[in-house]
Amino acid sequence: MLEVEALHTRYGPVHALDGVSLKVEAGSVTAVLGANGAGKTTLLRTISGLVRPTEGRVFLHGKDITRTPIVEIVRSGCAHVPEGRGVITELTVEENLRLGGLHRGSEASPPSEIYELFPQLVERRTQPASRLSGGERQMLSIGRALIARPRVLLLDEPSLGLAPLLVAQLMATIRGLADTLGIAVLLVEQNARSALSVANHGIVLNLGKVVADRSPAELQSDEQLRHAYLGF
Amino acid sequence: MTTFVDYTLNGISTGAIYAAVALALVLIWRATRIVNFAQGAMLMITTYIALAVTNKTGSYVLGFIVALASGLLLGALVERLLMRRVEDGPPLNSVIVALGLYTLLVAVAGMIWSDTPRPYPNAFSILGYKVGGTRLLFAPDDLFIVVVVILIAAALAALFRYTSLGLQMRAAAFKPEVARLLGVRVGRMFTYGWALAAMVGAIAGVLVAPSVYVAPNNFDPILITGFVAAVLGGLDSPPGAVIGALIVGLITSYVSGYEGSALEPLAAFVVLMLVLMVKPTGLFSATKERRV
Numbered sequence: 001m002l003e004v005e006a007l008h009t010r011y012g013p014v015h016a017l018d019g020v021s022l023k024v025e026a027g028s029v030t031a032v033l034g035a036n037g038a039g040k041t042t043l044l045r046t047i048s049g050l051v052r053p054t055e056g057r058v059f060l061h062g063k064d065i066t067r068t069p070i071v072e073i074v075r076s077g078c079a080h081v082p083e084g085r086g087v088i089t090e091l092t093v094e095e096n097l098r099l100g101g102l103h104r105g106s107e108a109s110p111p112s113e114i115y116e117l118f119p120q121l122v123e124r125r126t127q128p129a130s131r132l133s134g135g136e137r138q139m140l141s142i143g144r145a146l147i148a149r150p151r152v153l154l155l156d157e158p159s160l161g162l163a164p165l166l167v168a169q170l171m172a173t174i175r176g177l178a179d180t181l182g183i184a185v186l187l188v189e190q191n192a193r194s195a196l197s198v199a200n201h202g203i204v205l206n207l208g209k210v211v212a213d214r215s216p217a218e219l220q221s222d223e224q225l226r227h228a229y230l231g232f
Numbered sequence: 233m234t235t236f237v238d239y240t241l242n243g244i245s246t247g248a249i250y251a252a253v254a255l256a257l258v259l260i261w262r263a264t265r266i267v268n269f270a271q272g273a274m275l276m277i278t279t280y281i282a283l284a285v286t287n288k289t290g291s292y293v294l295g296f297i298v299a300l301a302s303g304l305l306l307g308a309l310v311e312r313l314l315m316r317r318v319e320d321g322p323p324l325n326s327v328i329v330a331l332g333l334y335t336l337l338v339a340v341a342g343m344i345w346s347d348t349p350r351p352y353p354n355a356f357s358i359l360g361y362k363v364g365g366t367r368l369l370f371a372p373d374d375l376f377i378v379v380v381v382i383l384i385a386a387a388l389a390a391l392f393r394y395t396s397l398g399l400q401m402r403a404a405a406f407k408p409e410v411a412r413l414l415g416v417r418v419g420r421m422f423t424y425g426w427a428l429a430a431m432v433g434a435i436a437g438v439l440v441a442p443s444v445y446v447a448p449n450n451f452d453p454i455l456i457t458g459f460v461a462a463v464l465g466g467l468d469s470p471p472g473a474v475i476g477a478l479i480v481g482l483i484t485s486y487v488s489g490y491e492g493s494a495l496e497p498l499a500a501f502v503v504l505m506l507v508l509m510v511k512p513t514g515l516f517s518a519t520k521e522r523r524v
Binding site: 144 | 396399400402403406407409410411412413414415416417
């Protein structure tokens with residue numbers, strides 16, 4: 001579904017991604033873990049086209065999208081939910097949702113399906129998104145990505161700033177998206193324990209390099225790895 | 233009492249013209265965070281073109297339509313060819329480019345049409361309405377100006393509130409990167425924003441032309457007053473721009489009516505200074521939300 005091949009991204013002298021390769025299958029969740037500055041966000045930004053790699057390639061449904069314009073990448077079914085909840089606070093909840101589905105026209109999900117998934121948003125429909133709590137904003141930004149019926153979902157730190165109970169709910173929702181809709185999820189997280197609890201696969205990044213690429217159980221049982229990179 | 237009514241009506245009709253200019257500035261500021269100091273020169277060019285068409289065909293309406301069309305085109309061209317290159321740079325770059333464009337357009341207009349002011353026809357009679365035996369300082373042509381500006385403001389509000397295009401334009405203006413990730417063609421939205429703004433500016437040009445005459449520098453004062461109105465309204469709020477323009481229109485009308493027209497530009501600047509000192513965000517600016 002999504003395949004990344006020896007990706008290198010540089011910001012001036014900084015080598016943010018140093019030969020990262022990975023593969024996410026339909027209906028599976030791959031967690032990308034690692035400390036601040038490990039290159040997790042850069043990985044997502046490079047896949048969705050916000051940043052261009054200096055080397056390596058990205059494939060979506062087997063098609064090379066490394067140089068494809070962002071708009072085309074989005075339109076071919078890759079949704080990126082950026083860090084810090086990219087909700088547009090000046091628009092209402094409903095407007096945020098509608099915006100997410102515009103490029104799919106009649107192919108987009110009706111907003112009612114998203115409200116069914118996140119019932120808390122219904123009563124907030126006509127309010128500006130600036131009035132939402134952190135958890136509600138997270139739901140809105142994920143709902144806004146889902147409304148376009150993406151095949152690949154890139155999530156950047158969705159648990160950031162959420163209460164533990166909400167994090168657990170959110171992770172269950174993410175697992176459900178992969179299971180019921182067959183979406184390929186690439187989940188970037190600092191919260192390694194939660195992410196691994198729902199992932200099929202875990203990748204640990206350090207200074208732009210993949211230092212481990214294993215099943216969640218194997219990652220959790222490797223004490224050295226856990227202490228060095230995962231912080232639990 | 234009648235003089236007060238006269239000054240008020242006059243303030244409303246000049247305020248309507250300031251509103252169109254202020255809307256042009258606000259649309260561009262919202263879309264691209266650039267204050268378009270070339271707006272006055274751009275609407276001067278479109279007004280010259282409209283005047284040429286009206287003189288040739290004898291039709292006011294045709295000139296008006298050509299003003300709209302040339303405004304759309306000029307706005308789109310300016311964004312695509314010039315502003316696109318400085319949108320991401322420091323704010324000063326776009327200010328300098330806009331000032332450069334202003335100088336260029338004024339010089340070009342002088343070369344083509346000379347500096348001699350030319351009369352522009354009114355749409356309707358400028359003979360004031362008669363109420364109870366006295367003639368008001370408010371004529372059918374003033375009514376036309378007010379109605380046109382109300383229609384523009386309503387059309388813009390409807391565009392932004394009810395259409396997908398408007399939603400995409402707002403998203404591109406507020407959070408370009410997020411909009412891009414949602415499949416919005418952000419660059420194209422910026423071009424539309426500039427085109428739309430220049431069109432609104434072109435309308436202001438045609439409306440004010442009969443009272444200022446058409447010459448390369450004759451539209452500078454309304455740009456300044458329009459700018460004061462836009463700042464008063466918060467610079468990023470279209471309804472704020474309209475209300476700000478009405479306030480400025482009324483103030484300048486009372487000042488020039490009761491104290492003499494020489495004080496009119498001074499009044500506009502006093503308003504600007506007061507706004508910047510007392511409430512620099514303007515009366516209606518969308519309050520920026522703090523990060524939690």
